[in-house]
Amino acid sequence: MNNNQTVEKLKKMRLTAMAELHLQHVKNNQFNKLTADEYLAILTDHEWEDRQNKKINRLLTQANFRQKASVAEVSYTEARNLDKNMYNRLGTLDFILKKENIILTGASGVGKSFLAQALGHQACLMGFRVYYTSTARLLARFKLSKVDGTYIRELKKLLKVDLLIMDDFGLQAFDSHAREALMDIIDDRFNQTATIVSSQIPVSAWYDIIGEGTIADAILDRLVNSSHRIDLKGESLRKGILKNE
Template sequence: MNNNQTIEKLKQMRLGAMAQLHLQHIKDNRIENITADEYLALLIDHQWEDRQNRKIERLLKQAGFKQQANLADVNYTQNRNLDKNMFTRLGTLDFITRKENIILTGASGVGKSYLAQALGHQGCMMEYKTIYTNTARLFKKLKLSKVDGTYLKELGKLLKADLLILDDFGLQSFDNHARETLMDIIDDRYNKASTIISSQIPVSAWYDIIGEGTIADAILDRIVNSSHRIDLKGESLRKGALKNE
């Protein structure tokens, strides 16, 4: 079998990265300087890394983040009640392994969404399936899914996510549909997967916002008791950015 046939068969087996590296080694005449075992390991490692990178790229795309956020770029210099040691520990993502939740609260612009998405980005890098969504937009989508009969299917997609990020929670009032939908989401994910909730509304006001005491009690019992809570303070980081321009 000649090299061209080998490369073509590698491509047909969807081992494109391996085929490309093999072709490059042939062109550069580097095969003679390595043992067969070493060369095979080199090709396999290259293919493996390529697949891992493609998987991470796919997870990042599917997550639906609205901005690029990275744990390495988190600002700890601003006085906003963000404990570096605590957040660094959260960045290890042990909370996902333990099926725990995170609640981020604070005024507009203090960085809640960025922190949530930075954790989500790290989740994708560690190959956790992550979904980021605006809460009100998600409720609208699920309301429409009830009409076309795909509600349970959409809920199933949320349950399959290792990490679900609900941003801007509580900015719009809850009607019966929103309450029931939130209950379905939280109940399905309780002790099975992690959820990050970001909100301008303090947790103490969530009961009244959700409404319907029995449902509110059930939802908060499942969310709050299993959550790490970060209450951000200080001025808007957006204002600070404008001042520096």
């Protein structure tokens, strides 16, 4: 058996991790005590794990997260008004499988973005496609796509995302273009995929912020009804960070 040829053939078949491990075992003469089945299983597991890790890293990069966040790092102090059992249930990602939405509200700095991105990070680890963006940036992108003729393509691209995270909802006024884009995005994703929206503004004020009663009704009906709601309380977490610096 020509091990060099075997390694090259594995690489050409894009089984790079398997090829590298096989070459390492050949050099160190580590496979003599293994049966053929055992050795094949070791190589296969190594290739599988390598591909899974690369996939997760690719998903994390594509998600465009603003900060590193994980479910394990979430604080459940009483002042935050964050139900640990509820958030842990959300952390199972069952809401993604059920195509449900999450709405996070609270004052600036209370950790809405962190909670949303922690769930997004968990989703990436489980192989889901995630995209994080500020609402204003997303709607501006869709406004430009109207001009260059890629609007429908952008909608289709976004529909392929299992979990869309729209941060800072309502910080900028909605013009007719923004309302139309938001309506199309929410309507396309309704009962098809999951969405997380975070906002400093209470849900009760969203109707007036969106404007155009008929469109606002349609958006809120699809986005808010039957969504999981978290209303965070307490002081800004950034104050504590500044004090420690």
